[in-house]
Amino acid sequence: MSNPTTGVSAKAASKPKRAWNDPKVRAIAYQVLVVGLVAIGVWYLVSNTLHNLSVRNIATGFGFLDREAGFAIGEAPIEYTPADTYSRALSVGLLNTLRAAAIGIVLATLLGTIIGIARLSSNWLVAKIASIYVEVMRNVPLLLQLFFWYAIIAENLPGPRQALNPMPGVFLSNRGLKLPALEGDGLTWLAGGFVLAVLATLVLANWSRRRQEQTGQLFPVWRVGIGLMVACPLLAWWISGSNLSLNVPVLQGFNFRGGLTLTPEFAALLLGLVIYTAAFIAEVVRSGIQAVSRGQWEAAESLGLRRNLALRLVVLPQALRVIIPPMTSQYLNLTKNSSLAVAIGYPDIVSVVNTTMNQTGQAIEGIMIIMAAYLTVSLSISFFMNWYNARIALVER
Amino acid sequence: MTTEPINAIPSREPPASQVGAVGWMRQNLFSSPFNSVLTFLSGWLLVIAVPALFEWAFFQAKLTAANGLECHEASGACWAFIAEKHRLILFGTYPFDEQWRPLVSMVLLVAMIVASGWRRLWNIWLLPLWVVGLTVVAVLMWGGVFGLTYVENTLWGGLPLTLILATFGIALAFPFGVVLALGRRSKLPAIKSICVIYIELIRGVPLISLLFMSSVMLPLFLPEGLTIDKLLRALIAIILFAAAYVAETVRGGLQAIPKGQYEGADSLGLTYWQQTRLIILPQALKIVIPPLVSVFIAMFKDTSLVVIIGIFDLTLAAKAALTDPAWQGFGVEVYVFISAIYFVFCYSMSKYSQALERRLATGHSR
Numbered sequence: 001m002s003n004p005t006t007g008v009s010a011k012a013a014s015k016p017k018r019a020w021n022d023p024k025v026r027a028i029a030y031q032v033l034v035v036g037l038v039a040i041g042v043w044y045l046v047s048n049t050l051h052n053l054s055v056r057n058i059a060t061g062f063g064f065l066d067r068e069a070g071f072a073i074g075e076a077p078i079e080y081t082p083a084d085t086y087s088r089a090l091s092v093g094l095l096n097t098l099r100a101a102a103i104g105i106v107l108a109t110l111l112g113t114i115i116g117i118a119r120l121s122s123n124w125l126v127a128k129i130a131s132i133y134v135e136v137m138r139n140v141p142l143l144l145q146l147f148f149w150y151a152i153i154a155e156n157l158p159g160p161r162q163a164l165n166p167m168p169g170v171f172l173s174n175r176g177l178k179l180p181a182l183e184g185d186g187l188t189w190l191a192g193g194f195v196l197a198v199l200a201t202l203v204l205a206n207w208s209r210r211r212q213e214q215t216g217q218l219f220p221v222w223r224v225g226i227g228l229m230v231a232c233p234l235l236a237w238w239i240s241g242s243n244l245s246l247n248v249p250v251l252q253g254f255n256f257r258g259g260l261t262l263t264p265e266f267a268a269l270l271l272g273l274v275i276y277t278a279a280f281i282a283e284v285v286r287s288g289i290q291a292v293s294r295g296q297w298e299a300a301e302s303l304g305l306r307r308n309l310a311l312r313l314v315v316l317p318q319a320l321r322v323i324i325p326p327m328t329s330q331y332l333n334l335t336k337n338s339s340l341a342v343a344i345g346y347p348d349i350v351s352v353v354n355t356t357m358n359q360t361g362q363a364i365e366g367i368m369i370i371m372a373a374y375l376t377v378s379l380s381i382s383f384f385m386n387w388y389n390a391r392i393a394l395v396e397r
Numbered sequence: 398m399t400t401e402p403i404n405a406i407p408s409r410e411p412p413a414s415q416v417g418a419v420g421w422m423r424q425n426l427f428s429s430p431f432n433s434v435l436t437f438l439s440g441w442l443l444v445i446a447v448p449a450l451f452e453w454a455f456f457q458a459k460l461t462a463a464n465g466l467e468c469h470e471a472s473g474a475c476w477a478f479i480a481e482k483h484r485l486i487l488f489g490t491y492p493f494d495e496q497w498r499p500l501v502s503m504v505l506l507v508a509m510i511v512a513s514g515w516r517r518l519w520n521i522w523l524l525p526l527w528v529v530g531l532t533v534v535a536v537l538m539w540g541g542v543f544g545l546t547y548v549e550n551t552l553w554g555g556l557p558l559t560l561i562l563a564t565f566g567i568a569l570a571f572p573f574g575v576v577l578a579l580g581r582r583s584k585l586p587a588i589k590s591i592c593v594i595y596i597e598l599i600r601g602v603p604l605i606s607l608l609f610m611s612s613v614m615l616p617l618f619l620p621e622g623l624t625i626d627k628l629l630r631a632l633i634a635i636i637l638f639a640a641a642y643v644a645e646t647v648r649g650g651l652q653a654i655p656k657g658q659y660e661g662a663d664s665l666g667l668t669y670w671q672q673t674r675l676i677i678l679p680q681a682l683k684i685v686i687p688p689l690v691s692v693f694i695a696m697f698k699d700t701s702l703v704v705i706i707g708i709f710d711l712t713l714a715a716k717a718a719l720t721d722p723a724w725q726g727f728g729v730e731v732y733v734f735i736s737a738i739y740f741v742f743c744y745s746m747s748k749y750s751q752a753l754e755r756r757l758a759t760g761h762s763r
Contacts, residue, residue: 031587038591045618052617123432124425125439139743140736141698144712148736151728336603343705350605363613370606371598378601 049364064360065090071355073347075263086356093352094373100266100348101335101377104273108334109327111274112281119286130282137279143340145276150268150344160255169248169259177262178249186240193236194229201225265346269338277334284330288323289315320392328385332378339374349373465724478727479734482718486731489554489709489717495546499557502534506560514749516756527568534561550628554709556738558628562700562710566635567693573636574643575682579673581644582651592644599641604702607634612706631703639696646688650681683757690750694743701739711735 019025053060065087072082076092077099118130137145154174158164163173169180182190201221208219249259262270292315300310341348350370357366414420426436457473460480468475479486488496509530512518538557541547553561580592599607611634616624625633654677662672682689704713715731718724 027585031585034591035587048620049614049617052619052621055621121432121435122425122428123435123439125443126435129439129443135744135747136740139694139698139740139747141701141712141739143701143704144732144736144739147712147716148729148732151732155726155728332601339603339605340702340705342605350603350609354609357613363617367606367610367614370609371602374603374606375598375601 058361060362060364062365064356064362064365067360069356069359071359073352074345075266075347086360089352089356090349090369093347093349096346097335097338097341097348097350097373098377100269100273100338100341100346104270104277104334104338105331107270107274108277108281108330111278112330113285115278116282116285116289119282120289134279134282137276138283142272142276142337143343146268146272146340146344149271150264153264153268160251163251163256169246171249171251171256173256174264175255175261176264177267178256179260179262180246180248181258181260183245183247186237189236189240190233193233196236197225197228197232200228200232204228263346265341265344268344269341269346272340273334273337277330277337280330280333281327284323284326285319287326288319291322292318317392321389321394324385324389324392328382328389331381331385335377335381336374339370465726468724469726474730474733475727476730478718478724478730481724482721482731485555485718486711486715486734487555489558489714490552491554491557492546492548492552495540495548498537498540498545498548499553499555502537503557503560505530505534505537506557506564510564516753531564550626553628555714556711558709559697559700559711562628562632562635562703563693563697565632566639566696566700569632570636570639570643570696573640575647575678577640577644578647578651581648596641596644599638600645604634604638604699605705607638608702608706610634627706628708631706631708635696635700635703638699639692642692642695643689646685646692647681649688650683650685651677653684654680686757687750687754690746690753694746697743697746698739711738 020029066085068082069084069086069089070082071089073080073089073092075096077095078092080088080092115130115133118126119134121127121130153176157172157174160171160173160175163171163178165171171178201224204219204224205221208221211217211219247258249256249261296314296318297310300314305313338348339350342351342354345351353366353370357363410416411420414423427433453473455473457471459468459471459473459475459477462468462475462477465475465478468477484493484496488499491499509527512526513523536542536545538553538561539548539550577592577596580588581596583589583592608631611630612627615630615633619625658676658680659672662676667675700710701712703710704716707713709717712735715735719728719731
């Protein structure tokens with residue numbers, strides 16, 4: 001509060017001064033009151049909980065994590081058997097969540113960007129289709145969409161024997177999507193070659209930027225980079241002795257063998273998450289692009305920049321400033337929404353913790369693990385995006 | 398005095414390629430080679446998808462059938478299943494003969510929501526209207542008085558339950574959220590940090606974890622002997638969750654109020670609460686009405702998550718309908734039906750908020 005005017009203070013001085021009218025005293029009183037109420041509330045809940053736990057003979061603590069889990073998990077990115085411990089089971093769940101979220105974020109960004117741009121297209125048909133997509137997907141609950149996709153995959157797709165075969169080596173049935181997988185020692189070499197090519201491209205981009213700043217000469221970084229990314233892995237593969245085979249799934253008996261599997265649960269979760277979130281990302285992208293004024297396009301044009309250069313050098317950097325913060329929330333939403341996997345039986349962290357809670361009765365610890373896991377992931381994503389945002393943000397004054 | 402220009406060229410009709418359907422198509426569909434390709438591609442997509450969809454949903458669909466087997470013979474959708482099960486889907490396990498009561502409650506709730514959206518009715522009378530309306534809904538749903546048989550709330554279900562969860566969730570989360578937003582903007586560090594921690598903690602975890610918490614942990618929190626029923630526990634989780642989101646939205650509005658408004662109120666000698674109630678909040682809330690409606694839409698959709706702790710809302714009632722052995726394998730039809738219901742509600746809310754945004758634009762937006 002600002003200083004009282006002289007008139008008021010003269011009046012106040014004539015009366016005996018009450019401490020309650022002093023803003024500082026009042027501020028402290030309010031805070032003590034609120035903190036006290038919260039503390040009493042928390043103490044009340046905690047003491048009730050402790051009492052209830054002792055009455056029901058529920059052990060507290062995380063000791064159960066080292067015990068044998070004894071339940072199977074449908075799909076595990078790391079080795080897991082029912083004989084492993086609960087902590088191992090929880091890591092499997094967490095990895096499954098992270099896998100769904102990471103792939104979902106990449107695909108939803110791609111699809112959402114395409115649809116967001118399509119909504120702004122001068123082509124009436126394309127814009128209409130994109131806006132219908134956005135309106136329909138945004139207004140139907142994600143859980144329902146997950147059930148829908150799962151029903152389509154589990155009920156309406158044929159069994160393995162009559163599997164749809166849209167491309168050689170690709171099978172679509174009610175057991176999920178089967179893809180050919182690469183196998184062999186050459187795989188590590190191939191990956192190594194690719195990583196090398198990416199690093200080389202980054203170095204090249206840095207060198208080319210500095211050269212352009214000094215001499216003004218352009219270097220075709222993109223074309224050379226793509227060339228490197230094709231050539232290096234191939235070269236590595238050839239050096240390693242061409243030891244690489246394609247493991248194509250084949251029908252044996254009642255199911256497929258070999259190849260890469262996308263289970264129906266994972267496929268439904270991914271489809272639902274990507275299609276739902278893409279609608280929101282599309283709106284983020286559209287508003288970001290619309291926030292860049294027409295004059296920026298025209299100015300870039302008048303400088304003689306080609307349309308793709310104008311987009312990359314002038315419009316996109318400005319649009320990104322508007323896009324990044326809401327995009328961060330969409331990524332966080334997607335990650336949190338991946339917890340709906342429990343409803344269709346994909347073994348994510350929530351589903352594993354749920355089973356654990358049912359078996360051990362450790363409800364409090366279970367909920368705490370779920371919350372801690374999501375808080376960590378959420379904070380990491382928002383930390384990274386805030387760092388990126390700070391890097392591209394407009395620096396004024 | 399009008400001056401005729403010398404040698405005036407009489408205005409001519411624009412060329413046929415610029416007006417009418419042809420002109421429109423040239424401008425909107427074939428303005429460049431790339432656009433033409435896009436038009437043909439998306440047109441091709443529509444030609445493949447739309448007729449197939451119509452075949453499935455209308456021409457090949459079965460509207461009446463005695464059981465599921467009869468439906469499976471047809472290649473289209475089985476709307477007969479919806480016709481057969483619509484009362485289970487819409488009203489859940491509510492006693493069959495009493496289902497007019499949830500129906501009336503539902504109509505009443507929707508009517509109140511629509512009335513609250515009508516700007517001419519925005520005055521103090523809305524509050525008593527809601528109090529009376531919600532009381533009537535409670536009497537109708539529970540019964541036990543006026544000769545209505547008592548129906549305990551474990552039997553409630555379907556669309557009325559979804560609407561009740563959403564309305565009560567919104568109505569109670571809103572004031573809580575406003576208080577949290579004010580707390581977060583407060584200059585008192587202790588109050589501010591409590592609010593910040595609450596908001597960030599809740600926004601960082603999925604709603605499912607709160608629902609689990611309410612269903613398994615809340616009974617542990619309460620003193621022995623005191624139990625809260627399942628529905629109320631779910632409602633508490635929804636309120637706690639939504640309040641954090643309402644708070645962040647309202648905070649946006651509070652931040653948008655220019656400093657001059659605070660200073661003006663200060664110079665009038667208003668106390669903090671007078672200033673907040675009379676000057677700041679009305680303006681802040683007006684700014685955030687459109688995003689608030691988005692929060693409400695999100696909440697309405699999120700109520701479907703109570704499925705996970707086994708509350709018979711619209712979605713779980715639909716899943717229950719699917720378990721009938723005589724009618725198996727019609728998941729797609731049911732989910733399309735439920736999606737249509739959700740779509741109607743959410744889409745009208747979002748259209749309403751867009752209209753409101755246009756009408757309320759009185760210079761606050763850039």
